[in-house]
Amino acid sequence: MGRPGNIPWLWPDCIAIFAEMTSDLKALIGATAKAAGFDVMRVMRVDAFGIEPGERLAAFLRQGRHGEMDWLATRAEQRAHPTALWKEARSAIVLAKNYGPSSDPLQLLADKGRGVVSAYAQGRDYHDVVKSGLKQVARALADAASADVKVFVDTAPLMEKPLAQAAGLGWQGKHTNLVSQEFGSWLFLGVILTTADLPPDAPEVDHCGTCRKCLDACPTGAFIAPYQLDARRCIAYLTIEHKGHIDEAFRAGIGNRVFGCDDCLAVCPWNKFAQAARDQRLTSKADLASIALAELLALDDATFRAKFAGTPVKRTGRDRVVRNALIAAGNSIDPGLLPGVTALLADASPLVRAMAVWAARQLCDASAFAALAEKFADGETDPHVKREWARGDDA
Ligand code: B12
CATH class of the missing domain: 3.40.109 (NADH Oxidase)
Structure with missing residues (x-):
């Protein structure tokens, strides 16, 4: 100039x-x-x-x-x-x-009777x-x-x-x-x-090197290549953003994650220098880290809103979170959860009913499942829920 x-x-x-x-x-x-x-x-x-x-x-x-x-x-x-x-x-x-987080979030995944909410x-x-x-x-x-x-x-x-x-x-x-x-x-x-002109800082460069821990950690294979995510396969997308039924191919991989997923983040070697959050507003509801599945299955709209008030979970709504909890219940293989699951076979939401059928299928033996089908399947009008009952027949 x-x-x-x-x-x-x-x-x-x-x-x-x-x-x-x-x-x-x-x-x-x-x-x-x-x-x-x-x-x-x-x-x-x-x-x-x-x-x-x-x-x-x-x-x-x-x-x-x-x-x-x-x-x-x-x-x-x-x-x-x-x-x-x-x-x-x-x-x-x-x-x-x-x-x-103050401890490794992956440890929470071991208790299959509890649904895990991601750290964020x-x-x-x-x-x-x-x-x-x-x-x-x-x-x-x-x-x-x-x-x-x-x-x-x-x-x-x-x-x-x-x-x-x-x-x-x-x-x-x-x-x-x-x-x-x-x-x-x-x-x-x-x-x-x-609109202010401020002195810039230098850009950062990539320090991932040859590491591929995050890519290998994804339970649903969401990484198409390094640096490329297919959101449709990401557990964060499936459990939070996806409004419809979750494809059967992803249900086992979801495990007991009921809201978001931390796996790819938690295995990152750079976390070795990380410290626990100092802003207590982001951590103060630590009792939400993992929640008994029996409690999640029993949530109605009012109890859901009260439990998750002020958190990101609330925006996703009761039906989707209960849908996710039913997947976790099915994956738990704990027949103790069956009463909570069967109570949802007549839920007002088809999203919930469909996953209740799937979860019941995982937790019952064939004759108990047939008895449930006799009681609930005939009156079902929703095509997705009907398909879940029929899937049970095929198995
Ligand atoms: C849409 C969205 C999602 C979607 C899609 C995620 C995604 N990766 O895009 C879903 C619902 C899956 C999601 C999940 C999560 N999200 Co989100 N999300 C967003 C949002 C709103 C937009 C992101 C976006 O633009 N995606 C579009 C695609 C094209 O972007 P991308 O995947 O980053 O694509 C880049 C790379 O692929 C790269 N790339 C492609 N090819 C190649 C090749 C090479 C060689 C290289 C170097 C790069 C490269 O270039 C692309 C453009 O930058 C941002 C907020 C915002 N406005 O930015 C938050 C944001 C990214 N999310 C956030 C968080 C916390 C999460 C979760 C951790 C939550 C959780 N625990 O469940 C997960 C993480 C999952 C993951 N591994 O990404 C934080 C991330 C903070 C951070 N440190 O980066 C953000 C920034 C929100 C915030 N304000 O803090 N999220």
Whole structure:
């Protein structure tokens, strides 16, 4: 860039003053982020965000790997690049909150009589926790710089993981989530876009090396290749996002995971440096880590809402969570759960009835199952539930 001809002596000074102002601003953002409970903060210039993430998103959608998550496809063009979402944006401030569990979440899977809720969903909904922190930081920035700001966590069309990598907060691991040398695989992300020009941090590089632990750990074979997930096979998708019946091919692999899955994250060797979350809001409902299946099977709408109030589980709704608990009950091979299962054969939700039939099939001997079929199958009108009863006949 050339110097303005009439004031050549002023130009380097202006740059120096501007640089000082923006790094002061960055220091202020960093301090506010810390006070707001964030564990990491990095900055990138949005014009440094490449086209590759958008192209990979397009390929993911073309292959239908998003399943029923139509919201990923409907605003894909905006999602591809931060300036497509907000043309005036100049910098992205990427913030992260550590939600590291205090013990290995995989240990919970051994008790087949209990349903396991993944680490991210055991405390207060991270959308609320992260968003309130982002708003605090954004307000401080807007006041100090008279800049426009917008805050994002999850729900807006923005690719948070590649943004975080470009800002230097970590790298997208082979399990596709962001990994940090300091916090392992246990970070929630949030983004502030702003019209302010802030000094950027250096991007992070991939430190996965030849490791493929996360790829091999997936119980349902959701990784098509390193760095590529088919969401339709991912237990997080199946148990949380998928509204319909869960295909029989995935039921055994789901095991006793009733909400989300931590397996690919929990085996990441970089977790050796991770610490337990310090924000108690994300961990205070530790009694939700694993829940007796008998209790989950007995949930009606009111008891479900009371139990999961304020957590991400509540948004998924009682029927889908009971559907998941029935799969876990079927996999438990514990006939003690049969009364809870058979009570659901007449449930108002076909989603629940269908899985109750499947679970009963796993827990009963042939004659007991035939007796249940005689009592419940004839009156069934829903085609999916009828198919589950018929599957029992074939077996
Ligand atoms: C949709 C979604 C899901 C979907 C799809 C997951 C996915 N991998 O895309 C489902 C429901 C399955 C899901 C599950 C989970 N999610 Co989610 N999810 C999202 C969401 C809303 C969008 C992600 C997205 O854009 N997907 C689209 C595809 C195209 O992206 P992708 O898989 O990352 O694709 C990239 C790679 O494949 C890569 N790639 C492709 N080929 C190659 C080749 C090479 C060589 C390389 C290097 C890269 C590469 O490029 C693509 C573009 O970056 C984000 C929030 C957000 N707005 O970003 C949260 C988010 C990713 N989820 C999050 C969490 C916590 C989870 C779970 C851990 C929850 C749980 N315990 O059950 C699991 C993890 C499962 C997993 N291994 O991904 C966090 C992750 C935080 C982090 N540290 O990364 C996020 C960022 C939310 C947040 N604000 O914190 N999620």
